[in-house]
Amino acid sequence: MKKTALFSMLIIAGMVSVQQFSPSLAVAEDSASEAQSSPQGPIPVTVEAVQADSEVVTQDLPGRVSAYRLAQVRARVTGIIEKRVFDEGTHVDAGEVLFKIEDRTLKATHRARKADVANAVAAYNLSQQTLKRYKQLLSMGAVSRQEYDTNAAQSQQSKAQVEQAKANLEIAKINLDYATVTAPISGRIDKALVTEGALTSAESTQLANIEQIDKVYIDFTRTSADVIRIRQAMNAGLISGPDDKNIEINLGDGTIYPEKGQLEFSSMEVDEATGAISLRAVVDNPDFVLLPGMFVRVKVPVATTNNVIKVPQKAVNITPKGPEVYMVKDSKLVPVKIELGPMTGEYWFVRSGLNHGDRVVVSDTSILKTMAGAQFVGMTSAEMQDAGMTAKQQ
Numbered sequence: 001m002k003k004t005a006l007f008s009m010l011i012i013a014g015m016v017s018v019q020q021f022s023p024s025l026a027v028a029e030d031s032a033s034e035a036q037s038s039p040q041g042p043i044p045v046t047v048e049a050v051q052a053d054s055e056v057v058t059q060d061l062p063g064r065v066s067a068y069r070l071a072q073v074r075a076r077v078t079g080i081i082e083k084r085v086f087d088e089g090t091h092v093d094a095g096e097v098l099f100k101i102e103d104r105t106l107k108a109t110h111r112a113r114k115a116d117v118a119n120a121v122a123a124y125n126l127s128q129q130t131l132k133r134y135k136q137l138l139s140m141g142a143v144s145r146q147e148y149d150t151n152a153a154q155s156q157q158s159k160a161q162v163e164q165a166k167a168n169l170e171i172a173k174i175n176l177d178y179a180t181v182t183a184p185i186s187g188r189i190d191k192a193l194v195t196e197g198a199l200t201s202a203e204s205t206q207l208a209n210i211e212q213i214d215k216v217y218i219d220f221t222r223t224s225a226d227v228i229r230i231r232q233a234m235n236a237g238l239i240s241g242p243d244d245k246n247i248e249i250n251l252g253d254g255t256i257y258p259e260k261g262q263l264e265f266s267s268m269e270v271d272e273a274t275g276a277i278s279l280r281a282v283v284d285n286p287d288f289v290l291l292p293g294m295f296v297r298v299k300v301p302v303a304t305t306n307n308v309i310k311v312p313q314k315a316v317n318i319t320p321k322g323p324e325v326y327m328v329k330d331s332k333l334v335p336v337k338i339e340l341g342p343m344t345g346e347y348w349f350v351r352s353g354l355n356h357g358d359r360v361v362v363s364d365t366s367i368l369k370t371m372a373g374a375q376f377v378g379m380t381s382a383e384m385q386d387a388g389m390t391a392k393q394q
Contacts (some may be wrong), residue, residue: 042331045368047359047378048312055308055341055349056243058299063220063249065294067211068282071185073098075200075207076178077106088191092183092210099207101200103179110176113169120165124158131155187212188288211292216285218249218261220298221276230302242301247281250297251289259284261298307356310347315360316340325354326361326369328378333361333369 079101086098134151137143183189190209194200200207234241247261261283270277281298283290290296315325316338324335338353354360359378361368368376379387 042375042377045363052307055305063218067292068215069212071210073208075205099181101179106176110172113172117165120162127155127158248299309350331375
């Protein structure tokens with residue numbers, strides 16, 4: 001009986017304690033609820049004002065490397081190759097000896113032509129002395145005028161024969177010099193096409209090739225339709241002429257060649273078979289990285305457009321429906337569809353969708369755009385610093 005009464009008293013005391021503490025618990029729950037439901041300030045996001053800038057429009061075209069100068073070394077006289085002087089695949093200078101051709105016959109011919117000159121000079125001297133005597137006899141009436149004129153003509157013929165003999169001697173000297181084959185240009189010489197003991201024929205036997213490649217040409221083509229569109233845009237004042245001295249060269253492995261090319265030639269004729277126009281660029285090649293016959297890709301400046309909008313790359317989102325950027329409008333993140341142009345450095349050029357001065361969000365929007373009902377305020381990095389805030393990429 002006593003135990004039952006004690007148990008009942010403990011139950012009553014517990015109920016009283018609960019009633020005393022329940023108001024405090026209710027107040028705490030209400031405070032938490034109010035804290036969760038109370039509106040917070042707008043979330044700051046980093047924005048950047050877009051700017052208008054110049055855009056260089058380029059074309060990526062395939063090209064082929066060719067030597068700046070190419071010389072075919074040929075024999076100028078008939079004879080036997082006695083010696084190859086150069087090392088194959090090395091650099092040679094203009095005038096450097098490459099081959100020696102057997103020259104005994106040429107030397108003999110040269111001596112004979114010297115003798116012909118001496119003979120012609122002697123004959124001319126004799127004719128001059130004879131003409132001098134005939135002139136004296138003519139004044140004395142000892143010879144007729146016709147005889148004097150005949151000797152005068154013979155003296156002139158003798159003089160002409162002297163000149164002819166000298167010319168033949170000069171030709172013999174030239175042919176003798178041709179027996180020593182020299183490099184016509186400076187450059188890298190390829191393998192020899194003949195060996196010692198080979199018979200060469202004048203003007204027909206090719207001995208070697210020399211290519212000057214410290215500079216090289218890059219030949220490429222552009223369709224005539226592209227050229228017409230570019231000229232129409234220039235005539236309309238939409239674009240200006242390109243920088244022909246800033247052609248970028250991409251090697252076969254994707255490496256960008258350090259030297260810039262310069263457009264040197266543009267054909268004024270359209271190829272009937274391909275409908276393309278031939279162009280040629282020249283580029284310095286001091287380390288011989290570019291070799292004749294190598295295929296490369298060239299990025300050719302086509303035109304320059306002015307006042308084109310550009311935005312940071314990190315502000316652009318590529319979606320299945322196309323590229324877009326986010327802007328803060330009425331405290332909301334609003335996607336704006338844009339049309340992209342080429343990319344330069346850390347920026348995209350925008351062809352349409354934005355105006356100069358528009359402020360695009362450069363913060364990471366992947367989380368921000370999932371926050372339903374949230375409000376945002378766009379601030380540049382400078383504005384955040386002025387407000388004493390830390391620009392935080394959400």
